[in-house]
Amino acid sequence: MKPTTIKDIAKKLGISHTTVSRAINDHPSTSRKTKNRVRKAAEAMSYSPNMAARGLAMGKSESIAFMSTRFAAPFISNVLDSFEQRAFYTKRYVHGIMPYSTRNEESVKEALLKQILRGRNADALVMLTIKPNERILAEYNRVKIPVILIENSMKGAHSIMVDNVSGAGKAAEYFIKTGRKNIGMIVGEIVQPPSHDLNMSAVERKKGFKSALLDHGFELPNRNIEETHAYIYEEGKRSLDNFIKKGDRLDAIFCAAGDIVAMGVLERAKELGIKIPEDIAVIGYDDILAATHLDPPLTTVRQPLEGIGIMAFDLAIEAIEGKLKEDKHIKIDPELIIRKSA
Amino acid sequence: MKPTTIKDIAKKLGISHTTVSRAINDHPSTSRKTKNRVRKAAEAMSYSPNMAARGLAMGKSESIAFMSTRFAAPFISNVLDSFEQRAFYTKRYVHGIMPYSTRNEESVKEALLKQILRGRNADALVMLTIKPNERILAEYNRVKIPVILIENSMKGAHSIMVDNVSGAGKAAEYFIKTGRKNIGMIVGEIVQPPSHDLNMSAVERKKGFKSALLDHGFELPNRNIEETHAYIYEEGKRSLDNFIKKGDRLDAIFCAAGDIVAMGVLERAKELGIKIPEDIAVIGYDDILAATHLDPPLTTVRQPLEGIGIMAFDLAIEAIEGKLKEDKHIKIDPELIIRKSA
C-alpha cells in the first residue's frame, strides 16, 4: 500500500491538492472550515508529508545539519544532546536536527559537506571540532547557508569557542600556586597543512599554557609536550609512558587533550604505582560526567557543555532568520574545577 | 549561484540530461567515452546529486535510520558509533546513517516513525532501546522497510538482544557465592500500558534476577526493588536513599538499570560513608568505559557494545537485500566482569 499523498486527500474530499497543501501549511487565505476538514482527513488517512518532495519544491529542508567526527566521544554527544534539547524546548526544528559524523576522515567530511550543500540539505550547518576549508565555506556563503563553528573560528562563519587560552592559563597558574616545578603537557596535535583541520583549540591551549607559565618564569620545553590525534584513552597511557621513557621526572601534567586522555594517564599511573597527586599532579580538560568518579577524582577545566549546545542552537536560529549582518563570535570563559588529582 | 544540476552538465556537453544521469550512475548501456566526459565535467563543475530529488524519483533514500532516545547516553552512542564504523568499514551506506533521537517523548517517536515511513526516508529502520507500536510496525512491513530492534523484540521485526535473563542470573549467583544475604535491585520501570514501550530488558533482567535468586532459596521482595525511568545518575543516588529510608539493611545491590545509575549509587554511598563493597556490594550493567575508573572499579555485566553495533548493521544489510525470509532473532550471552565493587 502506497503512502497517502495530498492528492489522495484532495480526491477524497473532492477539492484540489493545492487547497489541501495550503490547509496543511496553515496558509492565511484558506477558510477555517476546509482547514479543519483537511486536517481531520489527513489524520484519518494517517498522512504525513514527503520531506524529499517538500525539500525539492522549496529548495529548503527545514533541518539543521550537525556535523562532528564521531558520536561516542562524551564531549561531542553531550553538546549534540543539549543542542537537541534546546530545539525541543523552543519547539523549532524539533524533528530536523541531522547529525553527521565524519569518522575523522577528511574525504568523508568533504563528501558530506558537498552533499549537504548541493542538496540544500540544511538551513544551517553546525560543525563541532572540525571546520570546512575556505573554498567550500565560500560556497556556503554564496548560497546563504549559515555555518556555525564550535571550537573553531573562521572568517565567513559564526563561532562559539570556549576561551582556551584562559582555561589553559588557569591550569598553569594552579600548578605554580601548588608548587609544581617540572611541568608537562599533553595536547592535540598541531598540524599545519591547510588541507587538514588546524585544530584551533589545541593551538590556543598550548599557547595559553606556555605563556601563563612564562609569566611566572617557567619555560615549557618541547620535550615536555606529548601530542595526541585521536583523543582517546590509549593515548593517555602511551603519553605517560613516553614521558617516563624520556627520563624527565615530571611532577605535573596538564592534559589539555581532554579528560578521556587524562583517564588513560591516571590508569597507567596506577599500573605503574605512581601516586596521583603526590608524585604527579594531573589536570584534565572538559569535565566529563565520569570525572567526579575517577580515582582520584579529576581536577579539570570545565567545558560548559550544555551552555555550548544551547548557544550554538540559538546562534543557528538567529543566523537562519537573517538577524546577523556579520559574523558573530562568542567566547566563553571556562572554569577550573578542583578535585583531588591536582 | 545555484548548484550544478545534471541539466547544466547536459547543456554544457550538448547531450541530454538522461544520458548524464546514466553516466553518473554507471548505467551499463552507456559508452565508456561519454561516461568519462560526463564525470570529468561533473567534477569540474563540482556537481553533486540532489538527494531529495533522487529520493523522490526512486522512492528510496539510500540511507538507514537509527533511532534511539538520546545521544548523550554512553550505551547508545557507543552502539551507534560501532554501527557507523561497520558501515564505513564495509563501504556501504557510508554517508547514509541517519540518527534520530526521540528525547524519550512518545509523541516525537510517533512523528519520527511516520515521517520516515511516508517519506520513504530509509531503506531500513534500526531502533535501539525503543520499539514501534504494532500498528506502525505493520505499516513498515507493508511497504517492506525492514525494522531491526536492539534490546527489544517483536513479531514482524528482526532483533538483537543481549540475553538479559542470563546476565541478571550471573549477577545473582555471584552475590550468593560471595555470601550476600540481603539483596536489592534497581531496575528500569516496568510499565504496562501498551501505548508505552514495554521495556523488555527491564522485565527480563528482573525475571532473571528473581528466578536465579529463588533457585538458591532467596526471595526478592518488592520493597527491595527500586525503579528508574530515565536511567540517569541522579536516580542512583535517589534509589540508595530510598533503600535506606525504608530501613532495610541491604548488603548487595544489583543495578540492572545500568552503570550510569550505579555510578550514582557509588557516589551517594561515598557521601554517606557507606563502604563499597564491604557494607554493600554493587554490580552494574553495561560496562561503560568509565566503569574501570570508578572508585571502586565497578563489577558489572558487560554489554558487548561493538558487537551489537556490528551485528545490527549486518542484519540490516541482510534484510535490505531481501535475504531474510522470516524474522531473525539474535541473542548474545553477556559476561560478568568482576572488579572491586562486588
Place this chain on the structure above:
DNA sequence: TTGTACGCGTTATCAT
C-alpha cells in the same frame, strides 16, 4: 477562497 498549471532535480519508460 479555491483551482490550474508549472517547476523543483532526478530516474524510468519507451522509442529511436
Place this chain on the structure above:
DNA sequence: ATGATAACGCGTACAA
C-alpha cells in the same frame, strides 16, 4: 548508445 517525455509529491504564481 542516446534522447524525448513522463513521473515522483509538493509548493506557488497566476487566474478565476
